[in-house]
Amino acid sequence: MVKTSASQKDSHNFQVPATMSAFLAIVFLSLNMGKSGGAIKPVVTFTPNWGNVLPGDDVTLTCDVPSTVPEEPRTYHWYKDKRPIPGDKQRLRISISSVERDSGDYQCQTIGGDISDPVFLDVTINHVILQRPPSAIYEGDPLTLRCHHLRFFDEINTKFYKDDQEIQSSESDSEFYIPNIMMSQSGRYKCTKQIQPYDRPHVVEHSDVSVISVKELFSPPEIKVTPSRIIGGDEMTVRCDTRLDPLRGGTELHFAFYRDGRTVRGYDVSDTYRVPSSQLEDSGNYTCEVRTVSDTVRKMSDEIYIQIMQIHDYMIMQNIIRLVISGFVLSAAVCFIYFHNKW
Structure with a gap:
């Protein structure tokens, strides 16, 4: 006959009290x-x-x-x-x-x-408020502002201002819409509204202000080329470098590349343009452009000049560099010997 120990009995009969279950649920949730x-x-x-x-x-x-x-x-x-x-x-x-x-x-x-x-x-708590979206506003976003008033009031006229300049006035429209807002449109926005209580004859104007700060979606692109010195026949890689805001990391960007103002590669999801075997005619002033898929935001890089060198030109340049370095070393040696003997 197998005897059951007291500890084994306790483990079989143990039950978590209801209060303990609730406590564990709260801890798990936290x-x-x-x-x-x-x-x-x-x-x-x-x-x-x-x-x-x-x-x-x-x-x-x-x-x-x-x-x-x-x-x-x-x-x-x-x-x-x-x-x-x-x-x-x-x-x-x-x-x-x-x-x-x-x-x-x-x-x-x-x-x-x-x-x-x-x-x-x-x-x-106010008679009139300037309503705006709760989330951050990025360049290229559509933006709607609304001049909203308390219930039980009739609206007479609504005006919108940016940096104290009137931008819209309407007898009936309480919204101001920007389809694709740019960073330059950041500023101090204000709305005024004439309202009249249902049970009173007089009209009173109320206003509210909101500061709109438009965030940068992605940085202006910078064009980079590798290798730094390209000889005819070498592979040339040109990259369009930009930084997308992490909070909008799901935004798809497209890249295009230009040489001397002419398109060498149209818009594509790749930020890299490659020439497998570069030739002299690939030399020129290169720029790249980045845009969103919706084309609400696009930015162009600064221009850089890329020179494709022929092998003999490269050898001549290398020889010139060697001669310059040799001349510098020789001059330094002569100066050292002269001053050493003088002392």
């Missing part, structure tokens, strides 16, 4: 929130796409999860200022009631996935 290297990192988006709202507005938050599996069923968790809030669906609808209750950083997460970066929802 660890999960701290992850940064998961394969799935969702993104919180707003509908309508405004980062600042007024009491009485409705906002729908969506947890967008990149996935190769269409319509994959998931359970979602929502957080405000790193604290869990009710909601387990992909979309979370909020009826804005107060600054204290609804302003804050919102995040979402799926089970086993990373938590999203925080997106700030700014609830403002």
Whole structure:
């Protein structure tokens, strides 16, 4: 007969209390929130796409999860200022009631996935606000600004300004649209709106201001050539070097190359132009151009001159360099002997 030890009995009969299970779940969730290297990192988006709202507005938050599996069923968790809030669906609808209750950083997460970066929802108490998207604005992005007012008011006239210069005036249109914004369009934007309460006869003008800072999508390209000295028949490699903002790392760029203003290679995803066997006629002033697929942003490099040398020209140049170096060494030796004997 096999006897069972007390420790074996304890291990078979041990059960985790309900309070301990809840505690472990919270610890697991906290660890999960701290992850940064998961394969799935969702993104919180707003509908309508405004980062600042007024009491009485409705906002729908969506947890967008990149996935190769269409319509994959998931359970979602929502957080405000790193604290869990009710909601387990992909979309979370909020009826804005107060600054204290609804302003804050919102995040979402799926089970086993990373938590999203925080997106700030700014609830403002004002008669009029200039609404803008919650995310960073990059060159080439479409941008819509909205001059928004409290409910229960009639709007009379809306004006938009950039750096105190009027850029739009309308009796009915409360939005200002830029299809492809450039960095030069950064600045101080303001809107004014004449509004009238439903139960009052007088009209009052209110305004709001927002500073728009447009970020660089990719740096101006620099053209580079290897090797530094090219002899006819050598392979020549010309590269168009640019740096894409890491937060827009998924943006596809296309590259083109020109010699003396004429296209030698049209737009392509490769940032490199190769000539397997360079010839004298490949010499010239080279530039390269980078653009987005949508062609909303394009930038040209400075010009560099590339000289393809014939072998005899290269040998002559090498001999000249040797003669110059030899002359320098000889002169230094003569000077050394002269001053040595003088001392």
